[in-house]
Amino acid sequence: MTTTTTVEYALEADGLVQQFARPGQEPLRVLDGLDLRVRTGEIAAVIGPSGSGKSTLLNILAGLDRPSGGEVRVGGSGAVAYMPQKDLLFPWRTIEDNAILGLEVAGVKKKTAREQVTPLFEEFGLGGFEYAYPAQLSGGMRQRAALLRTVAMNRPVLLLDEPFGALDALTRTQMQLWLAETWQRHGWTIVLVTHDIREAVFLADSVHVLSPRPARVTRRFEIDLPRPRTADTFASPEFARLERELLGALV
């Protein structure tokens, strides 16, 4: 990944190709010329059928794997803050110590790191739980803690892999509302991978649809619903129209 990019785009992926060698067979081509452009400060949703190579794409964007072809450019410090599907909070660390994990790995002193994350606790609905252990938190709270950890790394792009997938429907909706509001205040650049059409439409500024394997981005939707998005947004006719369009593109 290089660190130069145009001011407009926080993340650019050009012609990503990824294939895996298979003994005695043709190599398996998972990504076939995938393009993705994410503007600074937007929420870009990536949606696609199962087996479309989403985890392969995530590994490349998170810097864990090199693509066989094409390249990724990320602005700012050049790295993406990755939030995996499972909250992966370390059970032996308090919530606060989990939150500073990314900073610690980057070499920040514990005391400094703690001072950086403490202000965020209240906003993330975790006020008072700094010294609790993950086992003491509900599912929704754990996801918020994981997101806090991801945000605390101060990286230019957040990469969220189905952050609310494991939650029940009610909690999921609450979390979507909360994220929309919190994002509004901070303006992070987010790449949101999701299965949920309603979630993609509600949260995102742009939705990128993946084809089945070998994957490319086949459609791009601009979501021009007004911001800030609230519970009322779900009921608006534009929302329903976009939902139908997106559904049409997927099935």
Add this chain to the structure above:
Amino acid sequence: MNIAANLAKSVRAAWPPVLLAAVLLVGWQLLARDVIRNAEVLPTPTSVVSAGWNQRSAIWSNTLPTLRETELGFALSFALSWLIAGAMDFSAIVRRAVYPLLVTSQTVPVVALAPMFVVVFGFTLLPKVLLVALATFFPLTASLAEGFATADGEASRLLRSMGASRWQEFWRIRVPGALPFFFTGLRVSITYAIGGAIFAEYAGAEKGLGLYLNQMQQVFRLDLVFATVIVIAALSVALFASTYLLERWLTPWRRYERADREANAA
């Protein structure tokens, strides 16, 4: 007020096993005294206690060497287990090479090796330390290796995405994650530790509880045999209990995990 309530709670919890133990003791006393009437077959509990008390200085002077052997053997085992389990975690080749030998080390009976060690090393401390280490090594290493292996691959990926090195991964994920497994292995190991020392002493020792036990058996002093067995059992229980305390102290988050599981199951 709080003390009285806690005391009452402890009494309520303790009385069934205490009552059962009392009944068994009385039964044993009556059986030995009135039915069997042969101290070389079954001594009475009262004679066990009085004989043990009479010979307490002999028993005590034999306890210290056994504790010393156990401690040193176990310390050796502990150090080796972390080194070897760590090496196995870092390198797949080491793991493949070491694991079968590890399993084999468990199958070798200490009882058979002990006389050989004495012939090689004499009546010194070394053969007993080695035997205790041999007896305790496998459970520690195997549980530790397992603990390292169950480290969440996803967590490793997460840490790598944050830019962590392999070493950082080891310290931040594998070591804390392996601790609960380690304590399980520790408990198994501890039960073998004292037994290993005792068996090692059978083969050749100047002093020790195993030697004393053997001698009392040879002269048919069953009362002292029982007394020694009680001492050995008490030591083992104390060591065993201390592992729970240590575990609580070093892995406090586990308390909430169990409560969490119970709350979810409710």
Add this chain to the structure above:
Amino acid sequence: MSSPSPAPPNLSRRSLIALALGAGVTVTAVPWSSGSSSSASAASLTPVTLALDWTPNTNHTGIYVAQQLGYFREEGIELKILPYGSTAPETLISTYKTDFGISYQDGTTEAYAAGGDITSVYAILQKTDVAIGVSAKSAITSPAQLDGKTYAGYGSPLEVPMLQYVIKAAGGTGQFKDVTLNTSAYQAVYTGQADFAMPEPTWEVLQATQVGEPLRTFEFSDYGFPNIYSAVISSSQRFLKANGPLAKRFLNAVTRGYVYAVQRPVDAANLLIQANESALSGSRALVLESAQLEAAQHYTNADGQVGIQTNQNWKALTDFMFQNGILTDAAGKALASEPPIAALFTNDYLPASVSVS
């Protein structure tokens, strides 16, 4: 959801504390003074090891007398008694893990035949201390009647040939059933599971009378069987060659101890018990009786001497063992030629006078 807890424990610090404590305990457990008693080095006494063959008993009386009365210290020796575990003293002697050991004539002979570096230096018991024992209630009045009966033995290769010799000498055919039971052999005779065993006259036979199940015994020597030194002190040639004067001082103290035991058996018995409270305080009466019997009949030879061994005695038993194929080499094959008698024992390290008078 439970309420949050106060400031969390620092687990890294706790782990370090635990490790430090563990290391501290380990360091204190290591015997930095290399295990030998500091008093020995302080008074510049030479440590000498003696491995026992069983739990302390009246065969060892002279040794414990010498220890308790300070005879070894007077010779500049710090005696370390190695209790019996599961390794035979003969093995410990020939692997140089002990300087001296309690053995018995046939045991030392067998160990030598198998290639061990071992030789007998002191005869504790001058007379054979095993006899054929049957229950006093049985109808057997001569070894000849043992034909077809059951023998409870302890797995020594000498037992069966010895018994066959005596039975034939008494007029029988020497055919009997042999079951190996170890120490419970004597119990087996008490309970009638076996018809005869080989108890020690200085212990089991006395014990049998004390518990009210007396035995009738037949002495091996009455039927012409060679005399056996049933308890000896053996050592290795390597130790003796390198420590001749030390060995002599050791046996000097031992001799004094056994002379005392002959002259004052009750005091000697009490010293033995005093040195071994746990093992012997429960059988005072038996110890006293045994000590007195040994003092009267077993420690001294016909000339009133202790410790000394004769070539005649050694040759007679070794001839018997060799001719009956009992002596095997390390591989278990019967020896082709008889071991040299002079290699099996020596009186060279005994003090000038071994007379009790």
